[in-house]
Amino acid sequence: MNITIDPGLSARGIPLHLAVLTYDVTVAPSPGLLVNTMDEAIRQRQEELMGEPASTDPVIAATRHAFKTFGKDPSRYRPSSEALTRRALTGKGIGPVNTxxxxxxxxxxxxxxxxxxxDARWINGDVRCRIAGENETYDGIGRGAVNLGGLLVLSDADGPFGSPFSDSGRTAVTDTTENLAFVLYGLNVTEETVEAAAEFADSLISRFCVTEQGETQ
Structure with a gap:
């Protein structure tokens, strides 16, 4: 997946680093080891934050600042990582979906x-990373219509399909997905932070999801 970043983003004063990893995958129910890994990740995050809200995590706080700078209220449109961490901290659980x-x-x-x-088969042509216009929307996974205005989005020839808030149903991973494009959104953080996260991502995806590794960009 070839991604270009809108040059106008640099004028916003927010560093942006994207890591794009591509793989040939098999999507299946998560084995016990992966479920246990999730449980351990939840416990570790609970210990790290010691009762403080998810928004106090430095990386999440930096992402929230980027959302606000782009024109999206991060308390109404929370970064997906913050929403996930909030679930972990409040004990709501993060149920298994697939590998x-x-x-x-x-x-x-x-x-x-x-x-x-x-799911890379539904990505049509080259991808551009940009700020969505006021009237742009898509059907978010489990959310219905998402107001994208002011959000950073990934957009192809058919329009936006992904964001650091909620992704679209159009390119969602299903049991029939064979080609995975995995993106890490580094907003207002260092390149080193994203590189370290990408290494961790590659090790975990390669362990639990990959049938035959594709290209890493």
Whole structure:
């Protein structure tokens, strides 16, 4: 997946680093080891934050600042990593879905970065990373219509399909997904932070999801 970043984003004063990992995958119910890994990740995050809200995590706080700078209220439109961490901290649980989704949740929970897992067969042409216009929407996974205005989005020839808030149903991972494009959104954090997160992501995805590794960008 070839991604270009809108040059106008640099004028906003927010560093942006995207890591894009591509794989050939098999999507299946998560094995016990992966479920246990999620449980351990939840416990670790609870211990790290010691009763403080998810928004105090430095990476999440930096992402929230980026949302606000772009024009989106992060208390109404929370970064996906914050929403996930809030569930972990409040004991609501993060139920298993499948190997790809659950692995992505662990990566986001442990790094604090929003991530996107996309079925590459539904991505049409080159991808542009930009700020969505006021009237742009898509059907979010489990959310219905999402107001994208002011959000950072990934957009192809058919329009936006992903964001660090909520991804679209159009490119959602399903049991028939074979080609995965996995994106880590590094908003207002260092390149080193994203590189370390990408290494962690690669190790976990390769362990639990990959049939034959594709290209890493």
């Amino acid at each position: 790809v989704v659950d692995t992505g949740n662990i990566i986001s929970l442990m790094t604090g970065l929003p991530v996107g897992a996309y």
